[in-house]
Amino acid sequence: MSFSSTDTYIVSNALQLAVDAAVALEKPLLLKGEPGTGKTRLAQELARSMDTELLHWSIKSTTKAQQGLYEYDAVSRLRDSQLGSDKVHDIANYIKPGKLWQAFTAKQRPVLLIDEVDKADIEFPNDLLHELDQMAFHVYETGETVTAQQRPIVIITSNNEKALPDAFLRRCFFHFIEFPDEQTLRQIIEVHYPNIQQQLVTEALDLFVQIRELPRLKKKPSTSELLDWLKLLLLDPPKPGQLREWMSDEQRQSLYGALLKHEEDFPQLRYLRQG
Amino acid sequence: MFIGLLQLLKRYGVAVSITELLDLLAAVNKGLAGYSIESFYYLARTILVKDEGLFDRFDQAFYAYLQALDEVDISERIPNEWLSDPLVRQLGQLDEEVLKQYESLEQLLEQFKQRLEEQQERHQGGSKWIGTGGTSPFGAYGYHPGGIRLGQASNRQFSASKVLDKRQFADLDRDAPLQQRGFQVALRKLRAFARSGAATELDLDATIKATGKQGGLLDLQWRPERHNATNVLILFDVGGSMDSYIEQVEQLFSAASDEFKNLQTFYFHNCVYEAVWPSAARRGEVAIPTGDLVQRFGSDYKLIFVGDATMGPYEILYPGGSVEHWNEEPGAEWLNRLTHHFSKAVWLNPQPQQRWRYYPSINIIQELMQERMFPLTLNGIEQAIEKL
Known part of the structure; x- marks a missing residue:
């Protein structure tokens, strides 16, 4: 399979090659470039052309890596315990899967877009190293390990607001979207x-x-x-x-x-x- | 395979790890590079280089790798204006046939050097000289299937058998004077977090503890969010010789004001004396005694001077040295007082570092700052922040 320009999106040769390499070698692809050069669009078009699901994880300054894996809703469990609900006995009822979890357990190989990774705290990319490398993580509350059925295609975009850690970069492929001629x-x-x-x-x-x-x-x-x-x-x-x-x-x-x-x-x- | 490329990249300052080399090999094994140099170039760049600031160096290393030549840099020797006119030319099939005669690369390079020596002026059009829009194998914006492309801003047909295009990514190089975004990235390294303000975040541990104490009755506990708590004091040199760096300094200023909530800025001219100004339109304003800075701001403030430190040495060393007024005490004395109180202090200098040694005043300030003067570039700021 090779990704190419569609009737709504134009890709350069270099970008096409970068996407193909990332898909074939199952590595995350990091995209940089001026705002408005179509970084986010690429993921959408890629998902469309592969006829698969796009999981869009938009990063904000307060986003934590853990939120991409899962969140434990302690407050509603505490509340349920006051109300005497039966749900409270199974902690799994209060574990909410994040985008990464959804991507790992999707039926068809999905495209996972981690949008504007540089918005988050400096440590954010480091916290995801293991998960992106092994495509697996552990849920402490229930003791289960979530492993990817198939490695999702990961597209990461950055606006260069923060330098990304070297260890993270080593695991990614990189493409800089130049302003088109x-x-x-x-x-x-x-x-x-x-x-x-x-x-x-x-x-x-x-x-x-x-x-x-x-x-x-x-x-x-x-x-x-x-x-x-x-x-x-x-x-x-x-x-x-x-x-x-x-x-x-x-x-x-x-x-x-x-x-x-x-x-x-x-x-x-x-x-x-x-x- | 490609060990040579790896070594060359290292020599050009692009660090590549073994993992990345293995990835490249795997990609080539899968046939992703096809059989073209162009695809291989893009593939190698995607896998090996993770910073657009290093593309320029990668290009140079890649070129050197392809040619197995030592670090010859022909494009440096060509004045940029010979190649600056964007005249675009499309050629017919017939012309292409004619041009294919320059087949061997060595022959082409040899001729290139030879012409470079013969040619004395800017040239455009035509089929022999180095210039723009022509069918000579050397130059920019022209068309030649086996030619050398030079200093041309946008990526064209890639048909030239090598890209000597030094300028394409040169402006993203890490030592180049920076854009505001670059400043921001650099300044963020100064952040230090502390919890302050309204309690809006659920404190789970405290909640569980409190709920336990209440005998299981839910008792939510909140805590304030983390905020950047770095305090920064910046003193800008304004007027005179600083006018030529105004753009750089403005960028630093706006990056800093976005980045730090607790930022104080004041202005001085050439060297700090007994007073600084709260506004850049400084002569109309009331001056603030420099001693007040020491009293008002704690020593946890990080002090950054921004100035070219280019002046007469007497302006720093002698009473009355100021070019604007009579100062009782020399600038050096005031500088020492400030750096004594604010132990975390650096000086950022917009003058290119290689020129520093020609100015005695820069050397004096450098000494007074205990070697904590850095150039106003991305690398310079990064080094400076390490000292803060």
């Missing part, structure tokens, strides 16, 4: 808006590339921002050859809001070349 951008636009006018795409890309090159932007617009902007443009398309004049209209300044997300970035627009 113009040709790839065209393909991406093509799959999202099949009926768009080529003239508009050319003009929009021209302006988009220039905006990305503006000096000192806090956040450069990326693929997802480009697509949002085009969607807005398509609601009320400008005449061919007039995108710039059309965008420079006072009332449409807000359209730049689809591309630039920081107030401080707007004054930089005055450096755009004319024509």
Whole structure:
């Protein structure tokens, strides 16, 4: 099996190869790249193309590795004991499987997405080393060991907010999603808006590339921002050859809001070349 | 297999473990690399390199591995502006045929060096010289099935038989001046957690204990969440020679203000004297006596100076040395007082480290800081944080 571009998602050769290698060798694949270059989308598309389940584990700053395995709901057990419920005698009633557990016991080899792993505490990846390596873990409360029926395909994304520990990196394959070149951008636009006018795409890309090159932007617009902007443009398309004049209209300044997300970035627009 | 590549990677500063090498072998065994150099390049990079900051070094090592040449770096010798014009050219079948004549790699490299010596200026188009958009086998944005591609920003057809593309990942290299995100990553290492604030987290152990004491009647206990409790005091040098580093310093500032709840910043000019300013628009403001910093902030505060330390040595060493006012005591005295109170102190210098030795004032400050001056780069900050 080889993962390739679908009718809604374009992958580069390098990424395709990285995914194939991770799937074949059963290693987690770590994806980095500018926000909005389709890291999360990749996992969704991969699950779709393999016709399997996607387990999405979004990481927050308070997420603990244990939560991915299971959680023991002590409070409801204590409450049940007050109410004299029979459930209370079996501790297994209060063990809630986390995403990793679900992935290990899924019927078909699932895709497990550990999204934005860098949001969590620095120790988080280290706490998952053993589980990702052995694909098994122990449940202390019940004494059982959960072992993966088949090793799930693990996709991990990171926005580079924290350096990940070496031991963790050694166990992963790594791919850095570069910002796509113009040709790839065209393909991406093509799959999202099949009926768009080529003239508009050319003009929009021209302006988009220039905006990305503006000096000192806090956040450069990326693929997802480009697509949002085009969607807005398509609601009320400008005449061919007039995108710039059309965008420079006072009332449409807000359209730049689809591309630039920081107030401080707007004054930089005055450096755009004319024509 | 690939031991040579492993050794080269090590020489270029990319640490690769045996496990990763075995993974690469397993992947090649499964036929993932196919039979193309391009696939092998991507596969090896995916498996062996785990940081985009090292891609540049990987590229160099990979190139060296392919050619089994020593560390020749031809692209360094070509002025960047020869290759900077993004003129894209598509060629017909016929042209390709003509170009295939340069077959052997040695021949190509030999010619490349030769042309480099002959050529004295920037060039664009055409079929012989090194430049952009042409059909010569050497240069950028052109097309040649067996050519050498140089200093070209985006990844193109990969048909050039080697990528001498030094610039592609060069800006992600770890010693390059950093972006805000990089600063943040570096600063996070300073975090130290402590529990404070409202009690919102269930304290299971205490709850069980309390419930036991109540004879089994549920008694929930709560505790505050953990927060970052690091205290940081940053003194920025502003104005004069610091103007050229304003961008870097701004990035550090915004990264630090996102990262630390307990962050205090003050400003000075060139060297600290008896007063510092609470705002960067400093002349309009009321100054704060430097002695107050010592009184107001405990010695658990980590003190970071940010400045280029580039000034006349007298500005540090003599009373009245300040270029702006008459100071009774020399800057060195004030600096000593601060570092004496705040035992955890470092100086971050935006000047490139290799230039430091040409400035006597930097050496003096370095001495006063007891060698705790570091460059304002990712590596520099990491080293500095180890001292804090």
